[in-house]
Structures are given as structure tokens and as C-alpha cells.
Amino acid sequence: MTTRRRFIAGLAAGTGAAAALPGMPALAQAAGDRVRKLVLYSDPQASAPAAYQAALLVAQTWRQLGLEVDVRPTPRQQHSQIVWFERERWDTTMWRMVGRPERSDPDELIFNLFHSTTAKAGFNFVGYNNPDYDKLAEAQRGATDQAKRKELVLQAQAMIDRDQPYAFLVHPFNIAAFNKTVWDPKSIVVQSGVGIRNLWTFIGATPLGQRKDMVLNARFNLIALSPLYISGATDSWVTDLIWDRIARVGPDGLPRPWAAEKIEWAGEKAVDATIRAGMSWHDGRPVTVDDVIFSFEAPARGDKVPMYRPFVVDIDKVERTGERTVRFHLKRPNASFITSSLAKINLVPKHIWEPVLADLANKPENVDQLKEPSTVGSGPFKLARARFNEEIVLERFGAHWAAPKMERWILRIIPNPEATIGMMRSGELNFLGDYGGDPEVLEKLTKDVPAIQMAPETDIGFEFVAFNHRRKPFDEPAFRRALSLALDRNVMVQAAWNGYAVTANSHVSPALKFWHSSAVDNPKTGVPQAREILAQAGYRTVDGKLHYPAGRKEDLKPGE
């Protein structure tokens, strides 16, 4: 019996036991209307097996509280449409927040997920509205003193723990693997919250033999390859390597200078950067301070670079202060500026992009619609060939100050996970960068073929159940807290994620050791605990069904 089956069987037995327990006293005289049937949206099993399995477990647990729950698997596109564009319509949904290197700074998740200004059309799709939280989110953003900021980030996590706007479930593992007879294991770098598929591995991976090409896989086709357009996740792996940035998120999750030798705060609203000497573009021309200034000013001018505009809105002015020095003047203090802007904006050659943007100025199109955007960057790799649904080939850029040890970085698009395993076995791939199959199959491969080493790493992202605060009873923190604390996260980890995840109760992953609050980890969970919270909030169970507190009416219909 697999681990997953054993846990489901165990849970089912637990359900039976719970049903046999004496329920709460039926106090029909003190009860309000019966809580309507709740709809829990999920991606279909085929596209998100773990999340779907988790949805079934969630529904099973909530039913023990006297709720009627309908799990509604919905194709991804339609699911996104409902959750994102029809914000009044749904009750609860399985959702995930993906990890990205720039999310190593907690600002993006602390601010965007729960600040009330992003509730209407932004990422606060659950509609959490807490003025106290807003103040904390704003204060941490403005605190350039790291110790003070950390204290505010911890407070924000405590507030989210109290209010439970989501029921956080798990931080899944990023699963990757490599062939240790091809690549020196000591040269493979684990980046906090990201895993081994990162820039530091790609520049540092040292070949042990004659094979000097890294051949890795991606499940999804590339969408675009442009330094001024953010497209798919796979695309960003490639753009990260072709274009340099002033700073990079380091293996420890904290920002560090990259194309700059030095980055320093000059007061609360200014940052100085000294650009490295001797850098050049892939076409041989030197990288200058003017190129750097242009790279940050281009997204700010007009609406021609819409995707990168949000990352420069806090910049008031970029000033040349010397041959290799530049000062960023900010409109307001922004503690995450180095990560959210300097480690995000791609440096682009002014001599190529200035005429392109000038040409676009008189047209309705923007850079997103450029048919053949230039791929000249200054990064450690340069583009040799791009076939978006087949293969991307990058070559080492020998003139780079951090030139890679490998000769070529070859990304193969392989949609079939079983074939991916076969290719690792046969040597067609020597680095597994993207795996969507069963982790146990990969683990078995590492046992059969000792040359393959697996490298799981806790993700910055997380999987959760989102509650729609616009719809009662989810407007009540006590109700949300009860539903959240009813869920045993350890069961989720084992039964839905096959043990390849850690439990979650915060929007700041434990992978970000500096920022994560361990005080909110592992809250006491269980159905009895949830029943107690509901009872204290006035909810009553009548004939096994949960009712609102006295006087509260149900005026919504399921799925309305």
C-alpha cells in the first residue's frame, strides 16, 4: 500500500471515529439559518493531482463540522476566470502562489497578497481588508533598517496567523536532479526556496569529463524571449542568463551586487551603485552607465514597456554620478528596492533599444508585440538558437566576468514526465530542471542509477485554500480560523504531496530563514479544536448541520 493510500485509509478511519463521537448539543432555539452548501473549487485531478487530492481531504474534514461541501474541479482557465474576474461569485478555492527568486524578499507577498488596495483587481483576490495589516505592510516597505523591518514582517505574519485569510496548507518541494558523473556535485548550488535550478548553478557547474554541455528539460514551451516583456516561467530561466541585472538574489535568498561592484543606501530615498569595469554586450560594445540609466528609464517613460513599469514606479530619477557610478533617487522609502527593482530590471543596450522604442512611440503597439526583439545582452550566456517548442541553445559568453564553466546550456522541451525520467536514465538529459511527475518514481531512479542525485528544496511558494471574505460566513475571522485549524497539515503533506512538502501557516516560507516567523509554525489543529472555536463564535450544530449564530440569515445560494 502506498504512503498516500495508507494515509487516506487512516483518515477515512478517523472520519468514522469522529462520526461516532457525541456531537455538540443541538441548540436549535439559539441557532440562526443553516450555513449554505459551500463550493470548493479546484484544478482537475489530471492537471493538479496533489491539490485535487488535498481538496477532497479538506472537504471531508469540513463535513465533520456539519458543513455541506461540494468540491468542484474546474479546468485551469475557467478556474482562473472565476477566481480572478468574478470575485463575488465563489466561496473557497484551492490556489497556489509560485516561488520566484525575487520573492526572496518578503515585500511582494506581504504587501501584494493582503494589502486592501490590491483587493479590487490585484492579488488580494480574497478581499482581506484590515487597516492594521495595511499599516504593517506599508511600514515594512518603508523600513530600510533591516532589524526593524524584520520585526514588522514577523508582526505581519502573526496577524495573518490570527486572521487566517487563507488556510495555508503546504510549501511543496522543488524537485530537481542532476547527473553527478557529468557535473561536480560540489559545484551545484542550492538556492534558498528555489532549489538547484538557478543562475549560481549554471555559472558554477563544473564538468567532470568530456561532456561540457548541460542538457536540461522544461515541461512547457517558451512563449517569448525579450528583456522587456515578462512572459512564462520557462522564459524567465533563459532571460536570467542572457541579461545581467545590477543585483541578483543570492543562494541565501538575500540580494547581492551583480553587475555592480557595490550597492549602498545613501539615505532613506537614494541608492548608489558602482558598475563593474570591463563589462561588454554580446555584440562586443562596452556596457556603460548610460546603458544602465536607459534600462531603468525606458520602462518609466510612456506605456511602451508595461510589464516592467511596476518595478520602476518608485524611482524618481536615475542620476549619473561618475564614469561608473549611478544614483537612484526614490519617491518614497522602499526597503525592498534592491530586490524588487535592481535585481529585476534587465540591463539592455541603449544603442539597440533606443531606436526601437523611438519607433514604437508613434505606433499603437508596445514592446510586447515586437516580432523579433533583440537578444543581445551582457549576461554569462548568449543565445545560439531558439526553437520555442523544441530547444533553446545558449553558449557561454567567455568575456563575462563570471563566465560559466560549461560550454553550452541546452534546454529541451519535454512535455512527457515518463520520457524525462527515461532521458535522465539514458543520459540524453544530464540535469532535471523541471519535473511534474511522481516524486517516488524519481526517487526510485536515483536508487537504480546511483549517478543521478535528487535535490529537493522547500519552495518559497505555497499551496492554500483561499476564503472569499466578500461572502459570509468567510467575513468572520473566527469562522475562517475554525475551518483552517480543522485541517491537519501533516496529513496533507503525506496524503496529497507524498511527503514532498512541509506544512505551512505563513505567507513567508521557512525557506526564507531570515524573514520567516517560526512562532506561527505548527498551530494546534483538529476537528475538536475547530468545533470549539465555532461554538465560541455562536455557531450551532442542529441535526448534524452547522447553523449561523442566532439571528444571522443565509441569503446566498451555493455558487452564486
Add this chain to the structure above:
Amino acid sequence: MAFLGRRLLHSLFVLWAVVTILFLMFRLMPGNPLAAYINETMTEDQQEAMLRQFGLDRPLWEQYLIYIGNLLSGELGLSFHQRKPVWDILMAAFPNSIVLTVTGLSLAYVFGVVVGAFLAWKRGTWIEGIGVPLVLTTRAAPEFWVGMLLLAVFSFGLGWFPAGGANSAGAFYDSELERFLSLDFLRHLTLPALTLALYLQGLPLLLMRSTMLEVMHEDFVTMARMKGLSEWRIVIRHAARNALLPVVTAFALGLGLAMGGNVVVETVFSWPGLGRLLVGAVSSSDYPLAQGAFLLISGVFVVMNLVADLAYTALDPRVSHDRVK
């Protein structure tokens, strides 16, 4: 000529109907194409700007007229997702698909015709007793299962063939023709083409067999026997040639059908073809790309249908569509 003109008009009408159905189908599907681009960096204004850019803020009839106008001027539009001309994206995948389809189909038809004729010849023997159920079983096996089986045996097990893609990692060629003619491409093509061939061989085989059985009872075959010709000569020179007619028609139609049905094979073998492109476009509501891909497949189908009609007339002068009332 009049027949050809009428057939061309029919084909154009069919294409117009396909275009219209495709246009409406994608727009009536649930889901906003923007849902595929959800990103916390995208403001409400940016979302609206994106709808404007792609003309999705205009009434449906206006979108339809623009779409038809663009098609008439040979413009398939820009992919929502890749922001590239749909034609360029399709043409990057089309050669791979056509090579896979033609190879798989040719293998299937050569095998089907030969074995079909053989089974008809061996009518009533134990060979037929084993052969026909075997053919039906192979035909009924799901493509992904056959593909995975071939992968497990010939790639993962014996290591004779690569597990995916159309070329080895990082292989460079001076031209597409050189690539298609390379041994490396052939090695990559073998398993997917074989999977497709195994899936497709049932139709030509059974068609050839049943037509042969009919033909074998014709007067001219009896005459040949009376002349003392060998059984082998009768089967090959007289019966098989006459039985080939419906098989040729089926081949032409099969090419059109197989073009759209390669999705599974392309996914199992990571083959960079039209089928995978189509699935990606549909799942991300990339209307222009999905419409373009469907249109291309429909175009191949309609053209091959026309070719089948013409081939039928040319191969058998007794058949004239003009005389059919």
C-alpha cells in the same frame, strides 16, 4: 474543367464554414483569455489595454469582419501568447508534423496494402484466423500506450532510439533539408512514426483485404485463372491493382485526418509539431493561434479531399463525377 471548378467552390465553402465555426467556437468557450496571463504585476489598466490591443473589447460581429478581412489578405494575426505572427509559429511546426504524418501514414499504407492483400489471399486459413484479430487489437490499442510501450522497450530498455525530440540536443544543420535527411533525425523519427503507423495500419489493411475479396470474385480474375496464370501473378498483377482504388482515396483522406490527430504521439515523444502547438493554444485561449492551427489542418484535409476526388477520376476513367446524377 467544370467539375474541377465546382469542386473548388465546394472546398472554398467548406473552408468558410470551418473559419466561421472556429471563430464562434473559441469566443463562446467559457473563460477570458486574460485569465491565462494573470500576473500580480498587471494592473487593471494593463488588463484593459491588453483587451484593446487584441480587439477583444469590440463587438463580436466587428471582430468577425476584421478576422475574415485579415484572412482574405493572408493575415492570420498575432498569437495572444507568443506575440508573434501566427503564420510564422505554424510554419515552424508544420514541416515536423507533415514529415511525421507522411512517414507514419506511408508505413501504415505500405504495410496495410501488402498484408491486406496477403490475408485476402489466405482467406479461410489459420493465418487469417490469427492475422485479423491481431490487426484489430493493434488498431484498438491507445496511441499513448503503444508509444510508451515502444519507448520502454526500444529507448529506455534497449537504448536503440532516443526518448524524445526531433534531433539530438544542440545539433546544428545548415538547412532544414539537411536536418530532415540526417541520420539523427531519422533515429528520432522512427519510434513516433512507428507508433502512428501501428495506429493507422488497421484501416488500409482491412480495406485492402475486403476489396481484394470482392475483386477476387470478379470475372476478369476467373478469366485469368482459366488462362492458367499463377495465383501469385493473379493476386499482384490483376486483383491487387484493381483493389487499390479505394485505398488510394483513403490515403489522401487519411493524411488530412492524421494531421490533426498527432497530438498524443507528439506529446509522448516530445515531437515539436502542430498537434502540441494546438493543444497549448486551446488550453491558453490563444484564439488566433488555435484558429490558425485548426484552419491549417482543415486546409490540408480539404485539399487532400479534392486530391482524392481527382485521383479517383484519373485512376479509374469509368468513374466520372460529371455523370453522377
